[in-house]
Amino acid sequence: MSKIIIYDAYGTLFDVTSVDKAIAEYYPEQAKSIGALWRKKQIEYAFIKQMTGNYEPFSEVTRQALRYALSIETGAEVKDVVDRCMQAYEKLDLFPESLEVLKQQQGVTNVILSNGSRDMLEPLIENSSISGYIDKVISIDDIKQYKPSQAAYQYGLRQFDTSRDKILFISSNTWDIVGAKTFGYKTFWINRGDTDFEKGRIQPDEEAADLKGILNN
Amino acid sequence: MSKIIIYDAYGTLFDVTSVDKAIAEYYPEQAKSIGALWRKKQIEYAFIKQMTGNYEPFSEVTRQALRYALSIETGAEVKDVVDRCMQAYEKLDLFPESLEVLKQQQGVTNVILSNGSRDMLEPLIENSSISGYIDKVISIDDIKQYKPSQAAYQYGLRQFDTSRDKILFISSNTWDIVGAKTFGYKTFWINRGDTDFEKGRIQPDEEAADLKGILNN
Numbered sequence: 564m565s566k567i568i569i570y571d572a573y574g575t576l577f578d579v580t581s582v583d584k585a586i587a588e589y590y591p592e593q594a595k596s597i598g599a600l601w602r603k604k605q606i607e608y609a610f611i612k613q614m615t616g617n618y619e620p621f622s623e624v625t626r627q628a629l630r631y632a633l634s635i636e637t638g639a640e641v642k643d644v645v646d647r648c649m650q651a652y653e654k655l656d657l658f659p660e661s662l663e664v665l666k667q668q669q670g671v672t673n674v675i676l677s678n679g680s681r682d683m684l685e686p687l688i689e690n691s692s693i694s695g696y697i698d699k700v701i702s703i704d705d706i707k708q709y710k711p712s713q714a715a716y717q718y719g720l721r722q723f724d725t726s727r728d729k730i731l732f733i734s735s736n737t738w739d740i741v742g743a744k745t746f747g748y749k750t751f752w753i754n755r756g757d758t759d760f761e762k763g764r765i766q767p768d769e770e771a772a773d774l775k776g777i778l779n780n
Numbered sequence: 781m782s783k784i785i786i787y788d789a790y791g792t793l794f795d796v797t798s799v800d801k802a803i804a805e806y807y808p809e810q811a812k813s814i815g816a817l818w819r820k821k822q823i824e825y826a827f828i829k830q831m832t833g834n835y836e837p838f839s840e841v842t843r844q845a846l847r848y849a850l851s852i853e854t855g856a857e858v859k860d861v862v863d864r865c866m867q868a869y870e871k872l873d874l875f876p877e878s879l880e881v882l883k884q885q886q887g888v889t890n891v892i893l894s895n896g897s898r899d900m901l902e903p904l905i906e907n908s909s910i911s912g913y914i915d916k917v918i919s920i921d922d923i924k925q926y927k928p929s930q931a932a933y934q935y936g937l938r939q940f941d942t943s944r945d946k947i948l949f950i951s952s953n954t955w956d957i958v959g960a961k962t963f964g965y966k967t968f969w970i971n972r973g974d975t976d977f978e979k980g981r982i983q984p985d986e987e988a989a990d991l992k993g994i995l996n997n
Contacts, residue, residue, distance in 0.1 A: 611928060611959070615930065615982075616962070617981070711832050742828070745833070762847045762848045763836075763844050
């Protein structure tokens with residue numbers, strides 16, 4: 564069986580900050596702070612829904628977080644702005660190296676395992692240049708358990724006839740690396756911010772500044 | 781049976797930002813940013829440990845988060861500074877109204893339900909002026925399940941011979957209100973920052989700017 568690499572989507576293959584350009588069409592001065600609060604709340608809401616058992620799909624979580632960020636930062640949540648920014652989330656930029664790295668993975672099964680629900684994840688990938696290089700897209704929406712719950716990584720493993728330590732899992736999100744490593748995947752942290760990994764017992768197996776680092780692995 | 785009120789401790793009765801004074805002994809310029817990152821990571825680490833099943837006590841989570849914050853903000857993590865700030869976390873200031881509000885709750889069973897482990901929670905309460913007005917201190921460390929998991933609120937309920945809707949639950953933390961309300965407690969959000977509650981289906985039953993608001997409830 565060919566080597567299996569599982570990639571996180573948001574922040575790992577796709578640059579989530581590229582959505583700030585859509586926010587800037589309405590709020591040029593505040594686009595960066597709105598975008599930052601949006602992303603902070605998006606993750607927080609997903610985690611809280613996971614922990615409290617109030618699952619809602621990531622498209623709904625993302626919309627709620629955007630509404631919160633707009634409300635706090637601008638004092639209003641205009642439906643047209645929300646709709647426009649949510650559309651932009653389906654057309655995120657790839658990171659500069661994403662396409663080339665996927666192209667160079669000869670004989671590898673390239674998989675995406677994402678917290679994104681299919682309604683937002685599938686248009687994103689189909690709209691992008693990498694769609695021909697992705698062999699399988701797995702959404703945790705099928706089982707309604709967000710990463711980093713162990714069920715989410717288990718669901719990824721179930722799609723393949725292999726053992727967990729044979730899978731290389733790649734993410735820029737530290738909580739995703741902690742979850743995947745806890746589950747037993749081999750982990751590769753994309754340290755895009757040139758920062759420290761979280762303190763604690765669980766550490767990534769490898770790290771690099773961008774996806775090109777996995778080509779030497 | 782008397783009325784039961786369950787309070788969250790950190791941020792609700794005790795002002796967690798008061799620990800910034802200890803940080804300022806070493807890093808006067810950066811104390812606020814170190815403190816803010818410390819608290820952000822403290823919550824995030826607890827959530828990730830909850831979701832991945834890697835439980836560690838809140839004292840350990842708090843120490844890891846402090847080490848991360850110091851490392852990122854100052855480029856170093858000096859053990860003496862870590863130890864001094866961890867000690868300060870056992871002597872947090874109360875909010876100005878905490879003692880008076882507890883005093884005025886005649887005939888009420890006042891309970892604390894906290895993510896704090898007993899090694900940090902018990903000294904904090906014993907060192908404070910409210911210890912004589914708290915009837916019971918419950919730590920989720922007993923069951924190793926952090927709030928806002930439903931098991932944590934269930935553990936609180938189990939201590940009393942009553943139904944969940946008879947308990948008033950008070951917290952300044954929005955994720956705590958979402959968890960408690962999902963479980964079925966009556967919830968009162970202390971909105972200290974004069975901000976919006978999170979977007980979503982789960983909303984607090986009541987809110988006020990500080991604890992005095994519950995006296996009219």
